[in-house]
Amino acid sequence: MFNVRSASLETKTVTKLTCIAAIMLGSTGIAQAANGLSIESWRSDDANIWSDVIIPAFNKSHPDATVHFAPTPPTEYNSALQAKLKAGSAGDLITCRPFDTALDLYKDGHLANLNDLEGLKQFSDVAKSAWVTDDGKDQFCMPVASVIHGFVYNKEIFKELNLSVPKTRDEFYKTLDTIKSESRYIPLAMGTADQWEAATMGFQNIGPNYWEGEKGRKALLTGEGKLTDKAYVDTWQELAKWKPYLGRGFEAQKYSDSQNLFTLGRAAIYPAGSWDIQTFNNQADFEFGAFPPPVAKAGDTCYISDHTDMGIGINASSTNKEAAKIFLNWMASKEFATLYANEVPGFFPLSNHQIDIKDPVAQEFMSWRQQCESTIRNSYQILSRGTPNLENQLWNVSAQVINGTMTPEAAAKEAQDGLAQWYKPQQ
Amino acid sequence: MNPSNQHDEKKPFPWHLVFFLGPGLLIYVIFSVYPLLDTLVLSLYNEQQGQSHFVGLQNFITLITDDAWSHAFWNALSNNFTFFAIHMLVQNPIGLILAVLLSSPKLRLSGTYRTLIFMPTMLSVVIIGFVWQLLLSPIWGISENFLYSIGLGEYFDAWLGKESSALITLAFISVWQFVGIPMMLIYATLLNIPDDIVDASVVDGANSFQTFWHIKLPLILPTIAMVSILTFVANFNAFELIYAVKGALAGPNFSTDLMGTFFYRTFFGFQLQQGSASMGAAVATLMFLIILVGVMLFLFFIQRRIQRFQF
Known part of the structure; x- marks a missing residue:
């Protein structure tokens, strides 16, 4: 309706309206650009780290891909994501809250099944437990950090x-x-x-x-x-x-x-x-x-x-699932784990790779995994x-x-x- | 008047009425009436796994009788009545006194006081909550030193954190913020009282207290009644201050839980608690009914008996 109306208006108004529309779309996380991947997340604190460090690192090995990190503030994330998924405007990759919040999204058909994802082999069952169905059969998000x-x-x-x-x-x-x-x-x-x-x-x-x-x-x-x-x-x-x-x-x-x-x-x-x-x-x-x-x-x-705190999954209605899978497999790599653990100290990768953390306190926390049992x-x-x-x-x-x-x-x-x-x- | 009009049987349709009332009515219906009715309807449904089906009054029965819900509901309701009572007993009398003082012709700088007292009302609740938390904070706050300097230091406590005092403290903060509203309304009415009535009472030998009690108070009663009903509606819709200061879990031990925060937790969920739109709608409907009943009782028993005076 919006488009039909604006077409009959003067060109100037049309431009104005387009601008407004663009701004509105922009605020809801754009980057539906051709072949681009867009990531939904609640870690708005990490936006710079993603755009300056992690995504450029990915682009080194995958120069053709364009990835866009589009975070929403943590308190609004669950409801905003819910609304975007229903409207079909959510990004290709969805950062998952642990357990029921993500499980409900999977049950409603918003998250794709990841059972055959290669990268999942890098994670222990405890790490994956936050994002499987109750019967343990279907995996719908890949663990990222604890x-x-x-x-x-x-x-x-x-x-x-x-x-x-x-x-x-x-x-x-x-x-x-x-x-x-x-x-x-x-x-x-x-x-x-x-x-x-x-x-x-x-x-x-x-x-x-x-x-x-x-x-x-x-x-x-x-x-x-x-x-x-x-x-x-x-x-x-x-x-x-x-x-x-x-x-x-x-x-x-x-x-x-x-x-x-x-x-x-x-x-x-x-x-x-x-x-x-x-x-x-x-x-x-x-x-x-x-x-x-x-x-x-x-x-x-x-x-x-x-505590398994963060996972990542694929939007079931994404038009770009293959590219999303490539990105997820890269997120399961040692390269990503090392980058993430060092750029965001205090969030620990859940994959089984041995990695070096430079921050001494984060290293101390991480070392307990060897001495103690995790739960x-x-x-x-x-x-x-x-x-x-x-x-x-x-x-x-x-x-x-x-x-x-x-x-x-x-x-x-x-x-x-x-x-x-x-x-x-x-x- | 054109006499030919009287013979004209077909009166033209009053298009101007539609023209002037239409837009307002349309906005009112779309943004107020429709959501309200939709909420009422929603409260009669139950939503499970994305499927909703009609359950009649089941949500309300659960809310009032089921242990898991009723405890929280009655607790929120009784807290809400305490919250309202404190406003009625503290905010409105203080507003009245301030208005009387301000309207006194002998008072200098009354415009400055008026602005200063009304100022907090215009501030955001989030700022009010933040500032008062800092003032009352046992760690950084100045209230402890202040109490010591006037010799009452031993009475200082972490008021906002104690189950016995948290709700009262929050009510006082809210009173401090909104006392400007009753003050302004009553002040405006007091200014409207003609000087000759007051002068006549002075000539008759009334002192200033008698003038207030017998002349001014009866004349501002309708305003006080209106202020009371505004307080009632505002208090039973209160939410922001509690949410800003204590969060949606309204601690300690739900001692500051009001209908508004209870609704928020039910409708939107909280942390691991999943929100329920239909149950939330039931809480909202009950809030609406409580306010409706309160306003009706007020209209039938108080408003009709109040005499209004025309000058």
Whole structure:
């Protein structure tokens, strides 16, 4: 209708309207150019890295291809992508959120099946698990990157107070006690105002050591394990012990406050996600290091949350699937893994290649994969499909346990009751 | 008047009415009436795997009786009533007092005060939320030092983070932002009261409090009633401040959850929670009904009894 109307108008107006139309199209991610590939993503922070480093590197081996990285801000990504896919204007390559968000796109026929993709052979089953159908038969996205949890610490403060990196829980609390009694530094930089840190940097960070990573996570899925089991109650009990080591007024402390407390050198230890490395590299003018969640006794197997966070798939209605597959296969290569890990420190490639990471802290995080068993956040696969939503509940109860307004036992009971309301194996 | 018109049986169609009312009506129907009706219809359906089918009132029954939903729903509703009560008890009386003070002829610089007090209303809620979070922050905020300097330091707490105080604190922030609106409306009405009525009461020997209580207050009651209904509608649609300060999960422990944030989580989803358009429409419909009932009660029981005065 738009075109028919504008044709009958004067040429000037037509030009104007075309301009407007072009701008509107541009903002929804253009680059449907001939033989071009367009990538949908929520990593708008990485737009420069893609256009200046990654895509030129791809073009070295594939000089004919034109690839365009078209990100949407993270908070709008899911709904914007949904709308574009429905309207048929989405890019050829789709960055996939893990588990249900992407699975729903596949079920609605928006993502192509990737079972015969050559590059997939470079990935382990755990890495691929975030983007297969429940029966494990169909793969619809290729893993790209994961994030690892742990603790980041201020090396200068540790040196000043003569502290060594804690390996066991006893050492961890001794360290915290020393910081608390012998200095004015805040031992642990975390708040509960935004709630998600309590669950993500708290519960999912230290928890795998209690529930033995994948074993405990799988048991929850089959119904053999319950959130009221000792492992989970103990996790919440340890979280409750954090309270005295947090800064004053931590109940109103937001995520950015915690980051600032650490980068300003006012806090010694920061329960972290590896994505924080970039922020800290930019803002902290002291040296910092990282250690994995402490284990019960020296020599115990350690477990880390190595969470599959990002995958990439092909738009089922793309007219350029062959080119998209070539690009995906390149993304499975060692070349891409090395580039990505070094340009975006804190996001770790999931492929099996041995790669060198130059950033020392990112390297430290990455090295835990060799020493420890990896697992993913236990609420992500299947368990957050119903009402009440398990992930939301974990945020809520973990924050309350740290605030001291809920006992660890009550937290376990509430989460388990919520899960049992709709999840058959847990009933 | 042309007498021949009276004989003309066919009156010309009032095209000018269509011409002037049409565009407005069309925009109103397309952007307001149609979405509203569509929401009402949507709330009667259930969507699963892209297939939607008619389920009647099932969504509402789930919302009010099913444990998984009803707890959150009643919690949001009762929080919303608290939020509204604080506005009625704090915002509107303060607005009234400010308006009376501003309209006093002895007050100098009243224009400056008026502008300053109205200023926050024009700011974006996101800015208000950000500024107040900083002011009240136990880490960087100035409110703690301020309280110490007036000797009340021991009463300082992380108000925005405590279950017992978060909602009240947010309500006060909202009051601070919007107190300019009742003030302006009441102020405008006060200015309309003719001087001779006030003068007459002074001649009759009334002091300034009696003048206010017996002369001015009855005359501004219709405005106060209107302010109340505006507060009611605005509070039950409130969402932005909570979302800006506490996020869609309205913590701690949902103590700041209002109907607006509850609707947002239901309709758009949150983190791993998938949004549900039909359930969200049911929440929106209930919000609409609550506001509708509130406004109707107000119209029947209060508005009709208020006498209006013409000067």
